[in-house]
Amino acid sequence: MAKHKTPLLDQLVSGPWPSFVDDMKQYAAARAKNEKKIEYQIPVDVVDDLMGLLELSYADGTTHWKHGGIVGVFGYGGGVIGRYCDQPETFPGVAHFHTMRVAQPAGKFYKSEYVRKLCDLWEFRGSGLTNMHGSTGDIIFLGTQTPQLEEIFYELTHTMGQDLGGSGSNLRTPSDCIGQARCEFACYDTQDLCHTLTNDYQDELHRPAFPYKFKFKFDGCPNCCVASIARADISFIGTWKDDIRIDQEAVAGYVSGKFKPNAGAHAGRDWGPFDIVKEVIDLCPTECMKYENGKLAINNKECTRCMHCINVMPRALRPGKETGLSILVGAKAPILDGAQMGSLLVPFVEVNKEDGYQAIKDVIEAIWDWWMEEGKNRERLGELMKRQGFQKLLEVTGIKPVPQHVKEPRHNPYIFWKEDEVEGGWERDVTEYRKHHQR
Amino acid sequence: MAFISSGYNPDKPMENRITDIGPKNFEDFYPPVIKNNKAKWLYHEILKPGVLVHVSETGDEVYTVRAGGARLMTVDLIREICDVADKHCSGYFRFTTRNNIEFMVDKKDKVEPLIKDLESRKFPGGSYKFPVGGTGAGITNIVHTQGWIHCHTPATDASGPVKAAMDVLFDDFKDMRLPAHLRVSLACCLNMCGAVHCSDIAILGYHRKPPMVDHAYVDSMCEIPLAIAACPTAAIKPKKIEIDGQQKNSVEVNNSRCMFCGNCYTMCPALPLSDKEGDGIVIMAGGKVSNRISNPKFSKVVVAFLPNEAPRWPSTTAVIKKMVDVYAKDARKYERLGEWAERIGWERFFEKCELEFSHHLIDDFRDPAYYTWRQTTNFKF
Numbered sequence A: 001m002a003k004h005k006t007p008l009l010d011q012l013v014s015g016p017w018p019s020f021v022d023d024m025k026q027y028a029a030a031r032a033k034n035e036k037k038i039e040y041q042i043p044v045d046v047v048d049d050l051m052g053l054l055e056l057s058y059a060d061g062t063t064h065w066k067h068g069g070i071v072g073v074f075g076y077g078g079g080v081i082g083r084y085c086d087q088p089e090t091f092p093g094v095a096h097f098h099t100m101r102v103a104q105p106a107g108k109f110y111k112s113e114y115v116r117k118l119c120d121l122w123e124f125r126g127s128g129l130t131n132m133h134g135s136t137g138d139i140i141f142l143g144t145q146t147p148q149l150e151e152i153f154y155e156l157t158h159t160m161g162q163d164l165g166g167s168g169s170n171l172r173t174p175s176d177c178i179g180q181a182r183c184e185f186a187c188y189d190t191q192d193l194c195h196t197l198t199n200d201y202q203d204e205l206h207r208p209a210f211p212y213k214f215k216f217k218f219d220g221c222p223n224c225c226v227a228s229i230a231r232a233d234i235s236f237i238g239t240w241k242d243d244i245r246i247d248q249e250a251v252a253g254y255v256s257g258k259f260k261p262n263a264g265a266h267a268g269r270d271w272g273p274f275d276i277v278k279e280v281i282d283l284c285p286t287e288c289m290k291y292e293n294g295k296l297a298i299n300n301k302e303c304t305r306c307m308h309c310i311n312v313m314p315r316a317l318r319p320g321k322e323t324g325l326s327i328l329v330g331a332k333a334p335i336l337d338g339a340q341m342g343s344l345l346v347p348f349v350e351v352n353k354e355d356g357y358q359a360i361k362d363v364i365e366a367i368w369d370w371w372m373e374e375g376k377n378r379e380r381l382g383e384l385m386k387r388q389g390f391q392k393l394l395e396v397t398g399i400k401p402v403p404q405h406v407k408e409p410r411h412n413p414y415i416f417w418k419e420d421e422v423e424g425g426w427e428r429d430v431t432e433y434r435k436h437h438q439r
Numbered sequence B: 001m002a003f004i005s006s007g008y009n010p011d012k013p014m015e016n017r018i019t020d021i022g023p024k025n026f027e028d029f030y031p032p033v034i035k036n037n038k039a040k041w042l043y044h045e046i047l048k049p050g051v052l053v054h055v056s057e058t059g060d061e062v063y064t065v066r067a068g069g070a071r072l073m074t075v076d077l078i079r080e081i082c083d084v085a086d087k088h089c090s091g092y093f094r095f096t097t098r099n100n101i102e103f104m105v106d107k108k109d110k111v112e113p114l115i116k117d118l119e120s121r122k123f124p125g126g127s128y129k130f131p132v133g134g135t136g137a138g139i140t141n142i143v144h145t146q147g148w149i150h151c152h153t154p155a156t157d158a159s160g161p162v163k164a165a166m167d168v169l170f171d172d173f174k175d176m177r178l179p180a181h182l183r184v185s186l187a188c189c190l191n192m193c194g195a196v197h198c199s200d201i202a203i204l205g206y207h208r209k210p211p212m213v214d215h216a217y218v219d220s221m222c223e224i225p226l227a228i229a230a231c232p233t234a235a236i237k238p239k240k241i242e243i244d245g246q247q248k249n250s251v252e253v254n255n256s257r258c259m260f261c262g263n264c265y266t267m268c269p270a271l272p273l274s275d276k277e278g279d280g281i282v283i284m285a286g287g288k289v290s291n292r293i294s295n296p297k298f299s300k301v302v303v304a305f306l307p308n309e310a311p312r313w314p315s316t317t318a319v320i321k322k323m324v325d326v327y328a329k330d331a332r333k334y335e336r337l338g339e340w341a342e343r344i345g346w347e348r349f350f351e352k353c354e355l356e357f358s359h360h361l362i363d364d365f366r367d368p369a370y371y372t373w374r375q376t377t378n379f380k381f
Ligand code: SF4
Pocket: A177, A178, A179, A180, A183, A184, A185, A186, A187, A219, A220, A221, A222, A223, A224, A225, A226
């Protein structure tokens, strides 16, 4: 018998999509039974009480969680988010219900042996509820009590070789697309860059010294599967400089209908036979493609590497071989002053594993120096860029302005010339001036 | 329930302490076929909804079966994922950015038994544990935030509306009939700790009542200057009040300046703002993150408010379903929802989707607002 009646939640048990309610109900019952004779370190009925509390929210349309108190593990300023419920008498199992963020491996690849250990630990010392994964990328352990935090951290670090992730005004746990591990479009090794930078910047991740949160995301190509361009303070997006590689025989294969366009992504409907002119040449945003006499030609100088043609004909077209990445900065969600998309800062940088990605780290560290010096409390990088200007960003990073940095040049001539940019400076003699200009 | 120590000594926290070791190395978790073919992949194909094959220049192939999952998962369900992985994939699996689970095998004949196993696993209430789909020109899993299960500022739940929406969109999770892929996201307050502002369709929790001031507690529970500074619209001012003959420091909220962001509440628990009638859902549409054909776009507000209708949010799911169906019928092949809306014009979008336009949908928030008004005689009747 469930501890609390949950008639509203129970309506989410039906329907085809995986029901988190049914999952929790089964698990709450299993905890109550405790066939494995686990010495649960937090209340056995934690999941029952969580469902009871959620049912209350479903009935009264409001949350019953209070603010995070300041809890954490010794020496770290992030990785744990304190949480207390506002109905502790009725739902004592979730009176204290802190979240732990566990740093996920790059690419979110796992092996069962390891994941089972995580599950055992979390069942023993926590609620047994998780998010796989949180929005930023971490594995989220949802709900434990203060005395368990150090114990869990000790187990994670000592027996599993696993650290916590970031929260608060820190570097948040970076995340990446699957990249070269399984994607033919990837222009660099997203996993290696993500993992290396995550490890090199552990101090920034665990010990808050920033004005606000800071996110890195790694996309292997401009398709942007991890949405870096929309949500990372620094987005690393794979790209190339040379020519798209064309296999004319495979192009013919698409034209003849032997291969399905867009890797078969449109197979759920009859769109008629593939028409290379209509579906590729005419949709190329830069009009840099031609299909004549059964041959495809690309004027690569004009291509902006939008990926459309490559997505449509992956067997025939591949990104070039001179690959690297573009760095865009300042993306964020709307709060406070409106959403910002990442703005292009470095059009192209080589991705050099051998020297530990030094060229990329130089850009990151110049940006951090500026933001830590000038950023106000709770000001994201994108907001600082707006406040002090893109020109300032170029100045602090030592990057030369190029037309690629703008969509179009400014609409007004109100240029803040600096004195040293004007011949002869600003100091003048008004008496001398008056000799030639009467009052 | 006796306390069992892990070995940690609270009197000497630094003893044998291990810190800053970061996440596990991804290479420990690569299945052999991935390890052997990394950076050697030539092309891929979606064999059917939820099933991909990637072909390497070595001649190797990897078959991926993608299954949806609620991101809120118990350890028992995760163990079941491990069971499936042990049985079919030598223990390897991965998650996608959008909370799908991917099982990879190196031979075609291992695919069907894997799918059969996944689809046979159901919860007692009948829902699939691991529905296969979410590829190509269809709808994949909804990324979302915490909601009422675990956060202090939500204006709606997360897991509930997502379950309700995915039930309604399930056919498009299992199919690839759309003109292009369509990404749905949910954030339960405008903090958007999971970004939704560049999604084809975004479900956003929104408060509509300014914070209440718990005068007797403001001074003891909050740093008043921080609460004042947290307000993006400068709606909060300090105020002295008298309670039971005692002077107390508190604050005053200029209600007409409030945009209901809840920032003040995050800084000061004595300024709660959630409310059954006030809170609900905003629907946004037309965003995207890929650079394909057109530039990445922000989502636009297309429905200013829908009430929270727990447990299944029928008004919200109906609006979403309608938009998806109209888009499916009307857009051209490869056209994302936002590209379609821009081509036909937003006036046509509202007409076709049978959505009411109201003054709430005209931007009046600071500078960017001007750029969204129509500055041409080119419009459609
Ligand atoms: S962003 Fe590009 S490289 Fe990365 S998974 Fe997506 S398509 Fe592949």
